[in-house]
Amino acid sequence: MSAAHAKTAGDPLVHGLMAEFHSASELVAAASATTRAGYVQYDCYTPFPIEELHEAMPHKRNWLPLLVLMGGIFGGLGGFSLCYWTSVIAYPIIVAGKPLNSWPAFIPITFECTILLASLTAVIGMLGLNGFPMPYHPVFNVPRFAFASRDRFFLCIESTDPKFDLESTWSFLSQLQPMQVSQVDR
Amino acid sequence: MAVQNQSLPRHDPLPPVIEPGHSFGSVTDKIASIVQTRKTPLGWIFGFAIGFTGLQLLGISVTYLFYKGTYIWGLNIPCGWGLDIINFVWWIGIGHAGTLISAILLLFRQSWRTSINRFAEAMTLFAVACAGMYPVIHTGRPWLAYWLLPYPNTMQMWPNFRSPLIWDVFAVSTYATVSLLFWFVGLIPDLATLRDRADHPVGKTIYGLLAMGWRGSADHWHRYETAYLLLAGLSTPLVLSVHTIVSFDFAVSQMPGWHATVFPPYFVAGAVFAGFAMVMIIAIPLRKFYGLEDFVTMRHFDYMGRITLATGLFVGYGYMVETFMAFYGGNQYETSLMWYRFGGPYAPLYWMLIFCNIISIQLLWFQRIRQSLPWLFGISIIVSIGMWLERFIIIPVSLSHDFLPSSWGMYYPTFWDWSTFVGTLGLFTSLLFLFIRFLPMISIFEVRTLLPEAQVEERAHG
Numbered sequence: 001m002s003a004a005h006a007k008t009a010g011d012p013l014v015h016g017l018m019a020e021f022h023s024a025s026e027l028v029a030a031a032s033a034t035t036r037a038g039y040v041q042y043d044c045y046t047p048f049p050i051e052e053l054h055e056a057m058p059h060k061r062n063w064l065p066l067l068v069l070m071g072g073i074f075g076g077l078g079g080f081s082l083c084y085w086t087s088v089i090a091y092p093i094i095v096a097g098k099p100l101n102s103w104p105a106f107i108p109i110t111f112e113c114t115i116l117l118a119s120l121t122a123v124i125g126m127l128g129l130n131g132f133p134m135p136y137h138p139v140f141n142v143p144r145f146a147f148a149s150r151d152r153f154f155l156c157i158e159s160t161d162p163k164f165d166l167e168s169t170w171s172f173l174s175q176l177q178p179m180q181v182s183q184v185d186r
Numbered sequence: 187m188a189v190q191n192q193s194l195p196r197h198d199p200l201p202p203v204i205e206p207g208h209s210f211g212s213v214t215d216k217i218a219s220i221v222q223t224r225k226t227p228l229g230w231i232f233g234f235a236i237g238f239t240g241l242q243l244l245g246i247s248v249t250y251l252f253y254k255g256t257y258i259w260g261l262n263i264p265c266g267w268g269l270d271i272i273n274f275v276w277w278i279g280i281g282h283a284g285t286l287i288s289a290i291l292l293l294f295r296q297s298w299r300t301s302i303n304r305f306a307e308a309m310t311l312f313a314v315a316c317a318g319m320y321p322v323i324h325t326g327r328p329w330l331a332y333w334l335l336p337y338p339n340t341m342q343m344w345p346n347f348r349s350p351l352i353w354d355v356f357a358v359s360t361y362a363t364v365s366l367l368f369w370f371v372g373l374i375p376d377l378a379t380l381r382d383r384a385d386h387p388v389g390k391t392i393y394g395l396l397a398m399g400w401r402g403s404a405d406h407w408h409r410y411e412t413a414y415l416l417l418a419g420l421s422t423p424l425v426l427s428v429h430t431i432v433s434f435d436f437a438v439s440q441m442p443g444w445h446a447t448v449f450p451p452y453f454v455a456g457a458v459f460a461g462f463a464m465v466m467i468i469a470i471p472l473r474k475f476y477g478l479e480d481f482v483t484m485r486h487f488d489y490m491g492r493i494t495l496a497t498g499l500f501v502g503y504g505y506m507v508e509t510f511m512a513f514y515g516g517n518q519y520e521t522s523l524m525w526y527r528f529g530g531p532y533a534p535l536y537w538m539l540i541f542c543n544i545i546s547i548q549l550l551w552f553q554r555i556r557q558s559l560p561w562l563f564g565i566s567i568i569v570s571i572g573m574w575l576e577r578f579i580i581i582p583v584s585l586s587h588d589f590l591p592s593s594w595g596m597y598y599p600t601f602w603d604w605s606t607f608v609g610t611l612g613l614f615t616s617l618l619f620l621f622i623r624f625l626p627m628i629s630i631f632e633v634r635t636l637l638p639e640a641q642v643e644e645r646a647h648g
Contacts, residue, residue, distance in 0.1 A: 054407075132400070149381075
């Protein structure tokens, strides 16, 4: 990591600029200010979920609930089809005088398959939409970033933002009274 | 994970959910240092050794079982189900408290669940692992256990989807999968904390791989919370369905003593009852040994005592309805079975069950008992025994007294029945000790949200 740091320090391959804050309230205030200043491509890093932060940041569509609904519907249809197809078409045997399509008996498996597929979609969907597993990310090049999983709050304006400029963004972040501002190398 | 730690409005005699004086850093250090230490406590080694010895006994018992067949157990005709199915139901019931704590209490916004949900979920997983083993080894030919699954095969046969036994396969495997997912998703941010704290490259790599690159991004947290809430919403009906379906194994049959409509709710309540007892059996020594009094406070134990009492009363109601229905229904087989339970050869077990599950828990009405760890520990052990006896009364006792006097017979567990049971206790203990040593037993990031400094003070939006 230090070698990469030495190689790219100062060159235009910059991921962004990162400000470190002491408390959740300061970070939420900083995020609101960043949004108001017109930055779009920025991210906040916190040691626990903060609802207010999501409201302060530019809104992004969360596709997960829709995906989970689809997963559940698919699982339910799949579970029932499995029971129906095997009991009526593939292996029709009369058991205890019940009709071949004895659908009430198929409900438990339909239900379990619904839950199973919906849960798998929730987890795999969450990981996938977050881009996990992600073996490398530039923010970890900042040594202080190890505290993002402990007790510090970070805001990183990314260089892909149209308003991003190394000097003016640096001075903007400094105005927000962070503990420190650092450059994030790619 | 909503934060509800505002000062309580009225005079509250109970201690807080988390003791005052903690910061994000101190919470992180306290919980993570249990895992990230070079020194393994002697007590841990001792406890793990006991569990591991039990695990060896399981290995021996199961090997001998596979060599000889299921007749080494006390099974016979009419009692084709014995300790194997009793323990299956007992273990899977214990698992239910973990899901109840992690999912149902989350949906009800009970923030006190935060300190106990992680190890309760681990307990669920390990209990389901013990439970899941029983039906597989009960088949006698476990290498053919995959025949339970619907897959295209050269025999051109498919499972009978009208049988509760195949519902059970789906319910238990779904439950195991979803519990594992729920537990793992809950662990991801804490694994990232361990990764960032680790000083040894091996630990850093392993925790880093498991954390998958988690960096606490706001977008990620948002999706994470959505996924967690959805999983809780999905696990809630799931956990109720699992013991319902387990009870169908009995209730759908015609056997006197099994064929009862009260079974599903009464099984679910019994599962939560046994599970909370097990959570307390684990939590009381752990809290003492690792000095976690700040996070698992007497408020937790008070609440757990209340839930144990409430679910125990449901179970007591279930016993009364079962008895009432047998006599009110007037079915001579059901009536005969009830008299057999009250006064037959297994009667001492029945009355012990009544003592364990109905009488002993009445002590929990008193706050002084709910605030006393020795009492709670003792009652929890009694409840665990009581719930095991309940399954004994339901399963072999009903089988030993069916419709025809000519087919009545007794069931006696053999050495191998008991050794397998002790073995699964060993498996459970071993897994639990490994979990405590290598993963944070309390959810670090959720405890952070309980601290007052996690509250965002709204500033003037300009």
